[in-house]
Amino acid sequence: MVLVGALVLAGSALAFSRRDGSASLVRLGYLSLALGALPGWIVMRAAAEWVADKEGLTGDQLPSWVNIGYSIADPGLLVLLVSTVLAGFSVRRSSRAEGPSGDRLGEVSAILVSLLLVAYLVTIWAMTTKPV
């Protein structure tokens, strides 16, 4: 939940920063990813393995909803890392007042965060409805 909440904050901050070029919003977006979303992902993933092991959901024949979780969470880390790095570069460029280049990085990061949010929406659906 913290992971999704941090993504919402990051995506909102980065999106709003495009309108007024606010360096503080870009920084907030980056910090939300680095200090909120990434630790949140780690806790989510560790807890997922713990629960899967506890419930005997291991091996080759996994229910589809578990596979959906793995399929989104694991590649999602790469997307999260890329968006965090891009947001970090955007912060540096904003602080150096390199204008449009910094905005573009922040924009790409915001788009990646939005894609992650859609993906995690699907994951929440799979985890709650558990389609066979």
Place this chain on the structure above:
Amino acid sequence: MYDWLLFLHVLSAFALVGTVVIFSAFAFGVTVDSRLVVVGNALWNVGGLGTLVLGIWLALYIDGYEIWDGWIISAIALWAIGTELGRRAQLGYTPAAGAAVGAPPAALMHWLRSLVILALLVVMIYKPGA
């Protein structure tokens, strides 16, 4: 029907935690941006309504659960406490309204609200007494 009720109920809970994360940034000293406050408040309103309405609907819909079960009553009570704390936190982070004399410290109200949300999650997961 059950799947959709549960999915939307859980999604509403995610919205509540989204509000907690946004306002936690403010409580940690990040400059309050009115647009982020609007996002946070919108998530709180949607999440609060969704968790309550859909939660009660689920309690009535599922055989084996009753609206008067201890853990459900506890959850509703925590929801009410969290709603009031959230209202006070919202006031504190809205400059015009927060100018009222004696308005409680917004950060304190937010952290108390966060604890109540955490307690609500614990009740939902462990269902004490069920």
